[in-house]
Amino acid sequence: MMEELFVSGRHIEHIDPTLTLWGGPIAIYLFLGGLAAAILIFANFFFLMGKADKYVMTVKVSTLIPPVIIVIGLLLLVADLHHKLYFWQLLLNFRIESPMSWGAWTLSFIMIPAILWPLIYMKDIINYLSDRNPKCRLLKTLSWIDGMANKFKIVRMVIELATKYQKLMAYITIVLSLILGVYTGILLSAFNARPLWNTAILGPLFLTSGISTGAALLMWMSKNHHEKILFSKFDLVLIAVEIFLIIHLFMGMKAGSQVQVDTASLFLGGQYTAFFWVGIMGLGLVFPAVLEILELNRFNIPSWLPALFILLGGLAFRFIMVYAGQFSSYNIL
Amino acid sequence: MKTTRRQFIKITGMTAAGTAVAGSVIGQVLKAVESKTEINSDEESKWTRTPTYCEICFWKCGAWVYKDGEGKIKKIIGNNDDHHARGKLCPRGTGGIGSYYDEDRLKKPLIRDVDKDGKQTFREAEWDEAIDFIAKKMNGIKKKYGPEHMALFVHGAPAKHFEHLFSSFGNENHAEPAYAQCAGPREAGFFATFGSGVGSPEPADMQNSKCIIFIGNHIGENMHNSFVQEVSIAIDNGAKIIVVDPRLSTIASKATHWLPIKPSTDMALLLAWMHVLIYDNIYDKEYIERYAFGFEELKEHVKNFTPEWASGITTLDPELIKKSAHEMAAAAPAAVIHPGRHTTWYGDDTQRLRAIAIINALLGAYGRRGGMYLGVRKTIPEFPTVEYPEPKWTWKDITKDKYKNASVGVTNVFVDASLPDYPKEHQIKGWFIAGTSFINSIPDRKKIFKAMENQELIVVVDTMPMEMTGYADVVLPESTYLERYDYSRSGKNRVAQVAFRMPATEPLYNSKPSWWIARQIGLKLGLDKYYPWKDFEEVLDWQFKQIGSSLEEMKLLGVKTMDSGDLIYIPEGEPYEFNTNTGKIELYSTDFAEKGYNPLPTYTKHDSAPPGYYYFVYGRAPMHTFGRTQNNPYLFDLMDTNSVWINPKTAQLWGIENGTEIWLQNQDGVVSEFSTSARITERIRPDSVYMVHGFGHNRNVLSRAFGKGINDMPLITQIKIDPIMGGTGMRNNFVTFLLEKPENKEVAS
Amino acid sequence: MRYAMAMDTRKCVGCGDCVVACQTENDVPFGFCRDWIVENVSGIYPDTVKMHFKSERCNHCDNTPCVRTCPTGASHVIEGGIVKVTHDECIGCGACIVSCPYNARYVHPEGYIDKCTFCDHRVAQGQDTACVAVCPTTALIFGDLDDEKSPVSIALRENEWYVLAPEAGTKPQLYFLK
Ligand SMILES: Nc1nc2c(c(=O)[nH]1)N[C@H]1C(S)=C(S)[C@@H](COP(=O)(O)OP(=O)(O)OC[C@H]3O[C@@H](n4cnc5c(=O)[nH]c(N)nc54)[C@H](O)[C@@H]3O)O[C@H]1N2
Ligand SMILES: Nc1nc2c(c(=O)[nH]1)N[C@H]1C(S)=C(S)[C@@H](COP(=O)(O)OP(=O)(O)OC[C@H]3O[C@@H](n4cnc5c(=O)[nH]c(N)nc54)[C@H](O)[C@@H]3O)O[C@H]1N2
Numbered sequence A: 001m002m003e004e005l006f007v008s009g010r011h012i013e014h015i016d017p018t019l020t021l022w023g024g025p026i027a028i029y030l031f032l033g034g035l036a037a038a039i040l041i042f043a044n045f046f047f048l049m050g051k052a053d054k055y056v057m058t059v060k061v062s063t064l065i066p067p068v069i070i071v072i073g074l075l076l077l078v079a080d081l082h083h084k085l086y087f088w089q090l091l092l093n094f095r096i097e098s099p100m101s102w103g104a105w106t107l108s109f110i111m112i113p114a115i116l117w118p119l120i121y122m123k124d125i126i127n128y129l130s131d132r133n134p135k136c137r138l139l140k141t142l143s144w145i146d147g148m149a150n151k152f153k154i155v156r157m158v159i160e161l162a163t164k165y166q167k168l169m170a171y172i173t174i175v176l177s178l179i180l181g182v183y184t185g186i187l188l189s190a191f192n193a194r195p196l197w198n199t200a201i202l203g204p205l206f207l208t209s210g211i212s213t214g215a216a217l218l219m220w221m222s223k224n225h226h227e228k229i230l231f232s233k234f235d236l237v238l239i240a241v242e243i244f245l246i247i248h249l250f251m252g253m254k255a256g257s258q259v260q261v262d263t264a265s266l267f268l269g270g271q272y273t274a275f276f277w278v279g280i281m282g283l284g285l286v287f288p289a290v291l292e293i294l295e296l297n298r299f300n301i302p303s304w305l306p307a308l309f310i311l312l313g314g315l316a317f318r319f320i321m322v323y324a325g326q327f328s329s330y331n332i333l
Numbered sequence B: 001m002k003t004t005r006r007q008f009i010k011i012t013g014m015t016a017a018g019t020a021v022a023g024s025v026i027g028q029v030l031k032a033v034e035s036k037t038e039i040n041s042d043e044e045s046k047w048t049r050t051p052t053y054c055e056i057c058f059w060k061c062g063a064w065v066y067k068d069g070e071g072k073i074k075k076i077i078g079n080n081d082d083h084h085a086r087g088k089l090c091p092r093g094t095g096g097i098g099s100y101y102d103e104d105r106l107k108k109p110l111i112r113d114v115d116k117d118g119k120q121t122f123r124e125a126e127w128d129e130a131i132d133f134i135a136k137k138m139n140g141i142k143k144k145y146g147p148e149h150m151a152l153f154v155h156g157a158p159a160k161h162f163e164h165l166f167s168s169f170g171n172e173n174h175a176e177p178a179y180a181q182c183a184g185p186r187e188a189g190f191f192a193t194f195g196s197g198v199g200s201p202e203p204a205d206m207q208n209s210k211c212i213i214f215i216g217n218h219i220g221e222n223m224h225n226s227f228v229q230e231v232s233i234a235i236d237n238g239a240k241i242i243v244v245d246p247r248l249s250t251i252a253s254k255a256t257h258w259l260p261i262k263p264s265t266d267m268a269l270l271l272a273w274m275h276v277l278i279y280d281n282i283y284d285k286e287y288i289e290r291y292a293f294g295f296e297e298l299k300e301h302v303k304n305f306t307p308e309w310a311s312g313i314t315t316l317d318p319e320l321i322k323k324s325a326h327e328m329a330a331a332a333p334a335a336v337i338h339p340g341r342h343t344t345w346y347g348d349d350t351q352r353l354r355a356i357a358i359i360n361a362l363l364g365a366y367g368r369r370g371g372m373y374l375g376v377r378k379t380i381p382e383f384p385t386v387e388y389p390e391p392k393w394t395w396k397d398i399t400k401d402k403y404k405n406a407s408v409g410v411t412n413v414f415v416d417a418s419l420p421d422y423p424k425e426h427q428i429k430g431w432f433i434a435g436t437s438f439i440n441s442i443p444d445r446k447k448i449f450k451a452m453e454n455q456e457l458i459v460v461v462d463t464m465p466m467e468m469t470g471y472a473d474v475v476l477p478e479s480t481y482l483e484r485y486d487y488s489r490s491g492k493n494r495v496a497q498v499a500f501r502m503p504a505t506e507p508l509y510n511s512k513p514s515w516w517i518a519r520q521i522g523l524k525l526g527l528d529k530y531y532p533w534k535d536f537e538e539v540l541d542w543q544f545k546q547i548g549s550s551l552e553e554m555k556l557l558g559v560k561t562m563d564s565g566d567l568i569y570i571p572e573g574e575p576y577e578f579n580t581n582t583g584k585i586e587l588y589s590t591d592f593a594e595k596g597y598n599p600l601p602t603y604t605k606h607d608s609a610p611p612g613y614y615y616f617v618y619g620r621a622p623m624h625t626f627g628r629t630q631n632n633p634y635l636f637d638l639m640d641t642n643s644v645w646i647n648p649k650t651a652q653l654w655g656i657e658n659g660t661e662i663w664l665q666n667q668d669g670v671v672s673e674f675s676t677s678a679r680i681t682e683r684i685r686p687d688s689v690y691m692v693h694g695f696g697h698n699r700n701v702l703s704r705a706f707g708k709g710i711n712d713m714p715l716i717t718q719i720k721i722d723p724i725m726g727g728t729g730m731r732n733n734f735v736t737f738l739l740e741k742p743e744n745k746e747v748a749s
Numbered sequence C: 001m002r003y004a005m006a007m008d009t010r011k012c013v014g015c016g017d018c019v020v021a022c023q024t025e026n027d028v029p030f031g032f033c034r035d036w037i038v039e040n041v042s043g044i045y046p047d048t049v050k051m052h053f054k055s056e057r058c059n060h061c062d063n064t065p066c067v068r069t070c071p072t073g074a075s076h077v078i079e080g081g082i083v084k085v086t087h088d089e090c091i092g093c094g095a096c097i098v099s100c101p102y103n104a105r106y107v108h109p110e111g112y113i114d115k116c117t118f119c120d121h122r123v124a125q126g127q128d129t130a131c132v133a134v135c136p137t138t139a140l141i142f143g144d145l146d147d148e149k150s151p152v153s154i155a156l157r158e159n160e161w162y163v164l165a166p167e168a169g170t171k172p173q174l175y176f177l178k
């Protein structure tokens, strides 16, 4: 039986015919959140493992990135608000059931260790960078920050305190980072209204994908062979987990209710199929994995290549999840 | 279409000043609207209301106009006491506020002018100049030919003001498209049968009916307010509904039986229904015996019109024809075939409506509860003036010879009389048009353009810069119904009611009400003695006092119920005198027999769609009135274009999909000016296409409506005139699809 | 008290009066709407084709994802289960829009989120909502489910009905009579 549906009296931008309210800014926000979480997890983890001086890049230098991208993420979030002048309402309320609220608060809290961490290591970072690239433009800025931090007693005291309780801080940061990483998935999966997002796998999947992008970035940035190999291996495992989770996601949906079957079919023959399987599964996961396997087997592959594909794949994955999720809907008409 | 003398003028960069004012006023209003986030009941307590009756269509529902503390119109709500409204308005009435706020409205009088390069343009004028211009031209025509040589085309509330003006001027050539393009056949058909026309609102007693039959009549899309409300009550009461329509109309979707008839074959079905009612002995024998004339002739006449015969013509299942006839008979006399309203379909329409009237008689429905009630009204006396001058000739002299049963002026007869080769004696040389879109509601365009060439004056009074204003010599901006007084509504209904309209606010821009415009022209023409009053309030107050009310009271009540003293049903079994030659319901029309028309309705075959062409079926959408509401921002929001309905089987042949952009071309090669999207739907027969009348406006000053959809009127080139009353059958047209923008074709303008 | 609306698909003619009435009553800006019409056609011409209209709006759900996901509390539930938005607590993040399975909300041009309020300002004064009051076919019925004698309770008792996307788990309170 064929059915025709006609809706009259509404043609609202970004809502009709399908929801496109959230776009690039949210996808990038989620991407940056996941990346920041991953970098912090690695830095704190290897610090706790006592590898601070072995993996300088990971434990010390890379921590410059999270505070910057978290701020960018937050700015994107605010920029995406429609009632911007009221954004402070976000920080006036904590709504335990609202992932958006969780996210805002997690990002705010995590900013504290995220800023303290590079401050603790500022001298080492400067040394590390000037050793490798004395002309690095960043050095000036970093020295200025270091100078400023030392100028104020209160800041000095905070940094000292942080250094004293660095282990405790590391544990807390890891927990916060895990929350952040999972949050980037949960933010979407909390929206039961969108069948694609309405699955428990989304949290772990986003966390895994986020950590994998972090590992890729660290692999790219590291100049230490050990570090590189380590992250390359990490990445391979993470990619495998990710692929497993994605397949699990679709299998679950195929076995689910009609709406979920319809949703899955968006990716299995539907309009997102090519982009998803070629772009994200192929170029973003399988292809870099193959490159890394080759690299681990001593083929000469520049490490930025797989890393770039993983990062772009991760970003594209968030874009497609944001858009396709809004596209998927219950049969409400 | 080429116009030599009369260039079509686009009112484009019209009034910089006017628009600026408009912009700011509208801007303020919108701002006020937008800045209000929560409804504040303190604020609402400052609201006031004034009475009106709605003018968005001709149902004229009584309503209240609500204004906020600053005097801005906020909403319009139906009057609870009014039988047309019953406390509600239809979507168009609710959105009527948009006609007032529409920033594209006409703002100042315009006069046709020729610039240095010979190009015709409109020049803004003051009222005095415009009225002076019109009076001079009218006097010129009067002198040269006589005052009879003009025609007045009107519709709606402006009509009466200008009819008074023209009668005072010595002219009775008045016509409305509501007759020869609309309800005329129904009036003639019912009059010939019952000695009384149908009128508006149609007195079908639907809320008490157990079976209602709709022939085409697409109630729910045809959104006449209390009409829709009555059908809803009938549905609640479990009434059976039978719908005959080539399309699954809204009401068909709610019907017990839907008869998806082949277009143009309704007469065969009606004759078969008569056959079944009579030969299955299920008609109301007592009623027919007591009140009807000519039963035996009818019985003999329909002898061979069996359901099987009709089936071959209508494509309907003969069993369904029988079953539906039995269904209505079982409910009779609380059963009624609704007379319909827009009945000018195929040229033999009076006869089709006769058939409908006859079936209502066979069901014993006329004058019975649940059938058709006898409407009652309160007559409002006219304000006393001098008697009108006697014209040398009137519409009757040029109409009655051909269309003997026309009861009022026939628009298309006046168009014919306006052609240069029409006998000079009765030739029309000037048009006065108020409240009708004319070229969009009266066929046929080719003829109309020729007729316009021959006019020495064309005046258009409108609220909006519609197509017709582009052909005028003078355009006069009328205030909307929310800004003016008009004559009261006092039509027939179950109870006699008078509904009053007053201005809710000062007119926007430089617009004026019709009563003022007509009076000013009258004074300029020296017809002072017909205008012994200064202000329309005087007229209304006098009139209300004659019927036991007053202007003051009506301002408070809006609608007043009066005692008419008449009954709305024929007392059961009592004698009743019908206003026909025989004093009876004439199943056999002695009047028609006398005048040489067929005294009994019979089937004539109409053209079928040529190969590759489809029956061109048009109708209404509930949220628009003809071509007048497309630019209304509220109603535009609800429906901004008219897509063409095509059955999936047909669409497949053409490779047309839902949303495909198409142009239509009719059997005479006329192509639609704009394109529209296809709507592929199972709701229509494969041999027909459907679209809503009123779209496809080609004036770019209509900032929303311009270029949206297809105008049906230019595609209606084959017109079948009803020989009895002169109506223009407009459904004899066929269209085909063009998938590309057509070049070098005769494009309808 | 539990307000709810019933919508009789057997009577609705899809006229859109409820939409216009809402716009004028609630100053809904042009181009937006708090309620809308859906036409549903099924079957094949001529024997099985069927059609009905629905007038839809916020379902004032019992289980409100839109309120849950709101980070500021701007979206909230008031007396009688009416779901509302406080305009100057709303940051316009869109979480509530995305979390509503019925697409019942929209971004007002001023930035805050707007939607059907069940005309609480009218209901508080004992009136019907604007859309219910205007509906020419009385296809819309409003009332208190906790009151057995309310029109909506009677309508739900005496008719078969369904709700939209029950599987979304929102427990919608807009009932469609069939
Ligand atoms: N919303 C709205 N309501 C209106 C108006 C409006 O402009 N807008 N105008 C009012 C006025 S003045 C009038 S006259 C009425 C007109 O309203 P009606 O009298 O109801 O309209 P018609 O044009 O006679 O009928 C249109 C229907 O006839 C069907 N039809 C077409 N050809 C045939 C045929 O050969 N046989 C049969 N049986 N059916 C056929 C079409 O599919 C369509 O459903 O509407 C009134 N109500
Ligand atoms: N092709 C086609 N032709 C048809 C029909 C059809 O369905 N298809 N329907 C036929 C029927 S049933 C009818 S009744 C007629 C109706 O035909 P018309 O009465 O001509 O109806 P509209 O097309 O609405 O034109 C009304 C005009 O009056 C203007 N107007 C609106 N309000 C006011 C006012 O208050 N004052 C003044 N001065 N002007 C005002 C509008 O702007 C518009 O230009 O059309 C008939 N012609």
Ligand code: SF4
Binding pocket: B054, B055, B056, B057, B058, B059, B060, B061, B088, B089, B090, B091, B092, B093, B094, B223, B224, B225, B226, B625
């Ligand atoms: S039926 Fe609608 S448009 Fe016509 S008069 Fe009544 S409210 Fe106005």
Ligand code: SF4
Binding pocket: C011, C012, C013, C014, C015, C016, C017, C018, C019, C037, C053, C054, C055, C134, C135, C136, C137, C138, C139, C140
């Ligand atoms: S006003 Fe009533 S009949 Fe019209 S669309 Fe709305 S619910 Fe349906």
Ligand code: SF4
Binding pocket: C057, C058, C059, C060, C061, C064, C065, C066, C067, C083, C099, C100, C101, C102, C103, C104, C105, C115, C170
């Ligand atoms: S319909 Fe949507 S907006 Fe309304 S209460 Fe339910 S979830 Fe919230």
Ligand code: SF4
Binding pocket: C069, C070, C071, C072, C073, C074, C075, C085, C089, C090, C091, C092, C093, C094, C095, C096, C097, C113
């Ligand atoms: S847009 Fe406003 S109401 Fe909606 S979730 Fe965000 S803050 Fe709450």
Ligand code: SF4
Binding pocket: C021, C022, C023, C025, C026, C034, C035, C057, C115, C116, C117, C118, C119, C129, C130, C131, C132
């Ligand atoms: S209840 Fe009020 S706010 Fe909601 S759709 Fe109806 S009129 Fe609009």
Ligand SMILES: [Mo]
Binding pocket: B178, B181, B182, B183, B341, B342
């Ligand atoms: Mo009409």
